[in-house]
Amino acid sequence: MTLVTDMAGAAALVERRSFWKNRTVRRLLRHRSFMIGMALCLLVTVLAVLAPVISPFDPARMSIRNRFQLPSGTYWLGTDNLGRDIFSRIAWGARFSLAIGLGVVLLNAVFGVLLGALAGYYRRLDGILMRLADALMAFPSVLLAIGIAAAMGPSAMTAVISLAVVYIPRTARILRSSVLVVKEMEYVQASIGAGAHDIQILCRHILPNCMAPLIVQLSFVFAYAVLSEAVLSFLGLGSAPSVPSWGMMIAEGRSYIREAAWLTIFPGVAIAVTVLGLNLLGDGLRDVLDPRVKLHD
Amino acid sequence: MLAYALRRIAQAVPILFLVSLISFGIMQLVPGDPAAMLAGPNATPAELAQLRQNLGLDRSFLVQLGIFYGNLLHGDLGHSLILGQPVLETVIERSPISISLAIYSLVLTILFGISIGMVAAMRHNRILDQIAMVIALIGVSVPNFWLGLVMIVLFSVQLGWLPTGGYVPFTEDPLGWLRAATMPAVAMALMQIGLLARLTRSTMLEILGQDYIRTARAKGLRETTIIVRHAMSNVLMPIVTVIGMILSVLLSGSVIVETIFAVPGIGALLGNAILARDYPMIQGGLLFVASALLLLNIAVDLIYAWLDPRVRLQ
């Protein structure tokens, strides 16, 4: 999986003005794909938050007599090989997917910013940190995640940490590029010259100006995390068994794909819709925050 | 140029050292016992202990690490516990499979990614643009392992057009290779097509909005001429970099796609190795793949530097 890592791209995203200006919000609200993405994400979020309320069945409840039921009034999306309600499992699966995605994004925000800022600001740390990032990025990302996940055993925490390790180096690189650019700007140089404290300069002058590329990056990290979590769960390394997850549902349904395709189709659609929503959201953010490409003039 | 290349290769050495250290460390943390896997259902505790000793699994972390590096200096990546073959030999044997699949995927990606992106940019904000972007978005959103399963049912079972999987060497039967490799290549390419189409479109739009293109338009040149003569070369620059990245993603092999389509490539090999706790295979295999990818990245950077002389000055 490729993320934007080229320096020129990240640097161009850096803006002097603040992201939170009303103009930006207004432009986002007028941006079509942002709004569609927002709607899809809201849909999944509602599903996730209200899962205990809207699920007609306990997602773990088995009923062997009712296995392989086609979608119907009782079982909206049918039942699986153990007679569990697929809709309920998808709703609970949304919880898991979003929780993992959020966890990965949070870890990326914290450690990506920390490491990126340190590397960009302190030249002495730059070499070590970036070599470490290079080493982690030299691994094929899925293999790295599988290795870490196998080491830690299947759980939500495992999924979050293994995916965070994969994406943090990428986020850190983007932030570093932004910091490098902003650091050279006159007013930052001026405060350095005026003897301001490093932390003060970083927090007050540099980081606020790196927000735009970070937010865009994080929205895509969210999308990748949801996709990769499905891969891990598909391999049995993501979620604990009591927690339904979409990747796990596909893995369990694949044996029956010829005779009972709905076991596999619905969770796949759920993943695709979520990732699509996040991608559209990310596109919108990039269009609006990125001064380089004016797509809506 | 040579100095630049040498410097890049020198930089790669510590990275590879870190790579080997990380993969070694992770595998030491992984629970599970290859001896129990190999010993079968009737093993006695004494037999297991013996087997563990034979495999060198009873040695300490540092001793195992030392042996690994010692062998590495002789160009020996060790022996696979499960396959019984030398790791290097196995990896080299499997590489052509993943490489041919990656190249096929890359061709699909470039062909469809760039053309979809170009069409979208030239028909900016019109219906064709919308369709193209929806396709691209679906490409980046659909999980590839799911797509693989669905494609097997659709194209192999229902329509009977393509085999369900497996691998036929290109050198033995080019047509057979094409038939067997098409579904895995598409499954792997779809996401990259989406990414490249989106990148091509935005790069194109940016360039088409620039002054010199406006001037060309004002001179009354035909749109095709403008694109081919003036825009194209500038569009290609960023795309070359991205293609390098895409190739490295494709080359590292898709664990899941290779597994689903029963393709015995590098991805499936290393994925299995992790799941079967084949320590030497994982350590040696990851090091091999990481080195290959680093070399590839250096090559891409060199091409980039050759295309754009400004890079060399940095």
Added chain:
Amino acid sequence: MKMARIKARLLACTAVAAGLLSWGVAAAQAEICGRKGGDLVFGMEAKLSTLDQHVNAANATRNVAMNIFETLMTRDENMAPVLDLADSLDISQDGKTYTFKLRPGVKFHNGKPLTSADVAGSFARYKRIGIDRSALDAIDRWETPDDATFRIILKEPRATFLESISASTVPIVIVPADQSNAEPTQLKPIGTGPFELVEFVADSHVKVKRFDGYVPNKSLKGISGFAGQKEACLDTVTFRTLAEPGARTAALETGEVQIVEDVPTLSRERLSKNKDIKVVQLDYAGLNLTYPNFSQAPTDNLKVRQAILASLNMEDIMDAASDGAFSLNPSFQFPGQTYYSEAGSQLYNQNNPEKAKALLKEAGYKGEKVVLLTTRDIPRAYTTALVMSEQMKAAGINAELLVLDWPTALGMSVNDTKGWNFFFTTWITVTAQGGAQSLRNLADPSNVHKPVGNKSDEDFMEQFRILSSSPDLEKRKEAFAKAQARVFDQVMAIPFGAIPKIQATRANVEGYIPFFNTRVSNVWLKQ
């Protein structure tokens, strides 16, 4: 020394076979292969990592390797011991000396004739690194008086010695003597079987072709188990790994492969309606089972184990675990096997949560966690654990699943005496090998149920010793029944039921008979 020549049904009837030879060859050929030639592709479920049959217990390895290699003794269709590369066997009166005469004219794929030195070399390698090398522990030494004679001298008489050396879990395949020192997994796949290796790509496929120098064993009519009269009708056979069940059956439907194993239960019905496809089934192929951990509370408590056993409804468990294709089986043997017994079966499939609750009360159970260790890599093991945990919860037991990947779960069950209470697996070869072998995993020293001090139950061991050493079959059968009853009573392992092996072939595949492992000899393609 007075010798008793054994000619039981399992042993070769040399004289009769020789008499048949004169007219038997041509006739048998016409009979066995309806047509010679053609290429067949077999779709396997599992990946194949090595063909070194001495050091691998995997089903996938046997599926291929047992068409390439042969053994001195092996198992017939009913899994009874039978001679294969040996023509005759004489057992001395004192029961300590076993003299095998090798079948004449047998050649290896490299063209060299089979001699007793090759047998000795193979036994030596197996004793050194073979997985079930404890099967050879009873041997004092072996001798090769001449090229065609291989003699084994035991330390002391052992009635089940032939059962041990003919066991087909990790067979003692005979390889050329120069392979004796080959390290584990480094064995060159040169055997005496009807097929020789063409190409092996680990995890992908193995291609074999007819070995023209093959000399069939004519002592049995047709193929029987791993032995008998085998003939390569096909030019080549390719064993391909198709791990995706959907893709595997699809490949059969499209005609890409001609035989597949492990057909999902749901697909069985659809395939049997397809006139281009034949569905074949071995009803009793594997025993779905779990065993408790005697070293971890609360399953260290007999009453708790008995309560858990009482709470189970095997029908529901098997139904879910097999999607409906199963047979209830209250034994560690299958019906039709020599040792099959239903002793102790009143404790099987009790489905009695009330009794379970009463027993729990007696045990003083206070809601301690019972950890069911399983893996999603084997869907049957996972589903079994899942349904069992629900039934245990209904009886008031605090059951909890621990799902790990297969190597981790297996490693934990083997190496750790803590952290798990039940481990789930399927005994395929274990059950198939017969009475003593099927209970060996519950006996010293290879206890899987982790009794304290690695000492199994004394009453059980007493029966087990009779089972594995008495020269009298009836006594052995009685001991098996008593041992099994003890296993149920002490809850040393819980059998859930038998699962079938469902396979399917294209309609033009003739002569394919499903067995514990794949046999492509005598299989031919109708035009």
